[in-house]
Amino acid sequence: MDGNILEDMRGALRGPVIGPQDPDYDPARRIYNAMIDRRPAAFVRCADAGDVMAAIDFVREHDLEFAVRGGGHSGPGLCVVDDAVTLDLAPMRWVRVDPVARTARVGGGSLLADLDHATHAFGLGVPAGIMSTTGVGGLTLGGGHGHLTRKYGLTVDSLVAADVVLADGSFVTASESEHPDLFWALRGGGGNFGVVTSFRFRLHPVGTVIAGVTLWPVAQTREVLRWYREFLPQAPEDLNGFFAALTVPPGPPFPEEIHGRKMCGVVWCWTGDPETAENILAVVREPGPPAFHFTAPMPYPVLQTMFDELIPTGLQWYWRGDFFDAIPDDAIDVHAKYAENLPTDLSTMHLYPVDGAAHRVDAQDTAxxxxxxxxxxxxxxxDPDPANARAIRQWCVDYWQDLHPHSMGGAYVNFIGADESRDRVEATYRDHYDRLGGIKYRYDPHNLFHANQNIKPTA
Structure with missing residues (x-):
């Protein structure tokens, strides 16, 4: 970028503007996925909505490429683009809770840790994610699921309003009563429609939960998955449990004798009466005696941090996803095959339940x-080692290709890789795609916001 343009940007904004010659540049371009190594022209750390408006005007008037960064967890690295400007919302980390109305306003750069901490003080929470380091913005705009989905629905089901800076630099609030078409699109349509500078969520009762982990030897994957597919959908909605294939990490709560062993298992979250949790989970012996079973009461924000240290920022990542309406025996065979051949100690597969309360929202109510x-x-x-990047990518692609025929065709948009085809984005939105294209045309006719899983504007 021309040095004069960089200086003009610095003069126009309250927040810092970081260029390639600045000492903070290399730290600024690092995101959660270390497989992404890109060199943007500049980082604009927006201090507030006014900075976002000024930055949008600046990049539009100078015909600059740009991307938006919230928490930086984008697997395909959509928040950083070579030679583009990244609008970094990191300074906008704040949460304001109204315990009487049971709502929270959340800054666009906030992490789940910020949201969970602020709301937990009032015995409240939002159904969102499984890691505290995830950005609220990216997760919400993609739809959002996590430990509380069966009980309280998707993250977007708790969204009641959003403040948005549009492609023309204007500022609007989207809700059921203001710009309802934009509000509909924001609930699952990704970052296609503007920069959300703050979210307002409806809050739900959640305090201390019963967290648990049950593990079985990987050789029992078939038996466990057959049991899991029958048990969880009919279990009380207070129980959430996502299935995983994994290598047991060294350290508590896992005993030393299972460290480093390949396992399959379920991570539990029970939000009901603590006294009944053990009775509900007594069935974990049905597919065969587990190698490890652990439950403990813990504050919900503590459960949200359970994986933070295991998979911190700076690892090599490659992921792909799909939606499933069933887990047939042929798919179970695929899971068993690849679980037995995990390429590295951190490689994994998760199946997150998205039934329960999420099914009680009409298909036409959100994107x-x-x-x-x-x-x-x-x-x-x-994996931490860049030398293993090709191996982990190949394992993931092979696994996905063998499993995809058993899927519903689309995926959670935040799990789509940057190298996947445009058809995958269309499949993810099904018959909503054309409506989203029309809304995109109304709010961003020139596709200024295209560093994302892009929806093309259509008149």
Whole structure:
């Protein structure tokens, strides 16, 4: 970027503007996925909505490429683009809770840790994610699922309003009563329609939960998955449990004798009466005696941090996902095959339940296209060593190709890789795609916001 343009940007904004010659440049361009190594022209750390408006005007008037960064967890690295400007919302980390109205306003750069901490003080929470380091913005705009989905629905089901800076630099509030078409699109349509500077969520009662982990030897994957597919959908909605294939990490709560062993298992979250949790989970012996079973009461924000240290920022990542309405025996065979051949100690597969309360929202009420899905699956090749990047990617692609024929065709938009085809985005939105294209045309006719899983504007 021309040095004069960089200086003009610095003069126009309250927040810092970081260029390639600045000492903070290399730290600024690092995101959660270390497989992404890109060199943007500049980082604009927006201090407030006014900075976002000024930055949008600046990049539009100078015909600059740009991307938006919230928490930086984008697997395909959509928040950083070579030679573009990244609008970094990191300074906008704030949460304001109204305990009487049971709502929270959340800054566009906030992480789940910020949201969970602020709301937990009042015995409240939002159904969102499984890691505290995830950005609220990216997760919400993609739809959002996590430990509380069966009980309280998707993250977007708790969204009541959003402040948005549009492609023309104007500022609007989207809700059921203001710009309802934009509000509909924001609930699952990704970052296609503007920069959300703040979200307002409806809050739900959640305090101390019963968290649990049950593990079985990987050789029992078939038996466990057959049991899991029958048990969880009919279990009380207070119980959430996502299935995983994994290598047991060293350290508590896992005993030393299972460290480093390949396992399959379920991570539990029980939000009901603590006294009944053990009775509900007594069935974990049905597919065969588990190698490990652990439950403990813990504050919900503590459960949200359970995986933060295991998979911190700076690892090599490659992931792909799909939605599933069933787990047939042929798919179970695929899971068993790849679980036995995890390429690295951190590589994994998760099946997140998206039934329960998420199914009680009408398919036409939000842009989320798969209200009939039972599970949102993700396959993640993960390792700290760049030398293993090709191996983890190949394992993930092979796994996905063998499993995809058993899927519903689309995926949670945040689990789509950058190298996947445009058809995958269209499949993810199903018959909502044309409506989304029309809304895109109304609010962003020139596709200024295209560093995302892009929806083309259509008149």
């Amino acid at each position: 989320w296209g798969y209200r009939d899905a039972m599970w949102s699956g993700v396959i993640g090749g993960i």
